[in-house]
Amino acid sequence: MVHEQVLVSPKTVADNALGLIMNYVQLHLKSQVQAKHHFHWTAPLPGLLKLNVDGAMFGELCKSGVGCILRDDKGKVLMAALKAESEVEEPEAVELIVVLRGLQLCVSMGISRIQVESDCLLVVEALEHNNMAGSLLGLLYQDIKSISSCFVECSFVYVPREGNRAAHGLAIC
Structure with missing residues (x-):
């Protein structure tokens, strides 16, 4: 192989490529460990x-799973739920379904002030900025906005997957 007009042996090229791959793998693993410690x-x-x-899709089973967990300001679990839903085509749809199901449960419990955390940035931004009324999933957004008006305070916040592990664990059960 010729690189910058210098003949380089195939062994040297292979060694350099393997070195780059090993560096990438080490950096990737290190960043995952750091993320787990940073985001909680x-x-x-x-x-x-x-x-x-959190929601999960199981295409091979033609099902989706939704999980939610409600905690107070001391971290005490007040409610945890998981439910199998019918299969949906898009990940955004299952995330919207779990937000709706979670809010429905909280309204039935008489809760007045709530913060909803999801690891789906698209859903959180759409709910916070009210910009999905004309989308294909607009009816789900409208249902969520309608039920959220039942609370004195209701906000939607994005959290990385590492900070949402409990809900994710319920969704994949």
Whole structure:
């Protein structure tokens, strides 16, 4: 092989490629470990409850799973739920379904102040900015916005997957 007008042996090229791959793998593993230590569940402000939600798709089973966990400002679990749903075509849809199901449960419990955390940035941004009314999933967004008006306070917050492990664990059960 010729690189910058210098003849390089195939062994040298292979060794360099393997070295780059090993460096990438080590860096990738290190960043995953650092992320797990950096991102973790954090308690809401006093008087506010936090609902972590997550959805999972199981195409081979033609099912989706939704999981949610409600905790107070001390981290005490007040409610945890998981439910099998029918298969959906898009990950965004299952994330919307779990937000809706979680809020429905919280309304039935008489909760008035809630913060909903999801690891789906697209859903959180759409709910916070009210910009999905005309989308294919607009009816789900409208249902969520309607039920969220039942709360004195209801906000939607993005959290990386590492900070949403409990809800994710429920969704994949």
